[in-house]
Amino acid sequence: MTEALERYFVPEPSKFPIFGSVALLLFGTGAALWVNHVPAGPWVFFAGIAILIYMLFGWFGTVVRESESGKYGHQVDTAFRWSMGWFIFSEVMFFAAFFGALFYVRVLAVPALSSGDNLSLLWQGYNGAWPNAGPNAAENFTPMGAWGIPAINTLILLSSGATLTWAHYGLLKGNRGQLKLGLLVTILLGAVFLALQAYEYIHAYAELNLRLDTGIYGSTFFMLTGFHGMHVTVGAIMLTVMLARAMAGHFTPDSHFGFEAAAWYWHFVDVVWLFLFVVVYWL
Structure with a gap:
């Protein structure tokens, strides 16, 4: 049992994949609207960028904390x-x-x-x-x-x-x-x-x-x-x-x-x- 705990790590459920999906949806939609000269296009595009940056900081931060706490084998x-x-x-x-x-x-x-x-x-x-x-x-x-x-x-x-x-x-x-x-x-x-x-x-x-x-x-x-x-x-x-x-x-x-x-x-x-x-x- 101890060996299994040392070798395997099961992360907690994360909210960040859904944030990444929303970010990519807004990113792609905003880009399409922007190139077709729809006024809302740039706003949607940069909203996707902002959410993507939040997701990257949050998810990678979680991984760093898990690594530094010794959870990874x-x-x-x-x-x-x-x-x-x-x-x-x-x-x-x-x-x-x-x-x-x-x-x-x-x-x-x-x-x-x-x-x-x-x-x-x-x-x-x-x-x-x-x-x-x-x-x-x-x-x-x-x-x-x-x-x-x-x-x-x-x-x-x-x-x-x-x-x-x-x-x-x-x-x-x-x-x-x-x-x-x-x-x-x-x-x-x-x-x-x-x-x-x-x-x-x-x-x-x-x-x-x-x-x-x-x-x-x-x-x-x-x-x-x-x-x-x-x-x-x-x-x-x-x-x-x-x-x-x-x-x-x-x-x-x-x-x-x-x-x-x-x-x-x-x-x-x-x-x-x-x-x-x-x-x-x-x-």
């Missing part, structure tokens, strides 16, 4: 690791779909549409070259180069992966100062990355004439880099929570899955960026 830890692993796998598939779309249009669709009778289906002057500006081909634009802000951002993200690993080593050695400093530097590097990406977007619109509607090149560029930037934002928020928990005295060398989960996510974001840099910017 090996079985719960294993379940958390499997769950995080499958979540990251779903994110891999998410980006695989976007990379697949870029591969399809760049390698297959764009060249194929420039041959034979397909030209009659498109606009005058279409030549099947990449990058392709679509029907706006007459408007000159400059593709985003790799050796500038993208290369600097690559160095920043690689450095952030190293500082996060350094923080992890500090935690394993019981050096909490190293843990906190490594986390802080990682978060700051993530913030610099996002600031440079925002500047890159402003530069693209203002000086390169590269916009979201610049044909298939513009849409795939902003889709891939924008969603990656969103993931960097989420990862930085996760690491900020881990820093706050570390400052509150949470985590031990033997029990720190929350930190590990955030680190896994951040390293995943780093790897995705390497693919983005090569495929979107360099090639």
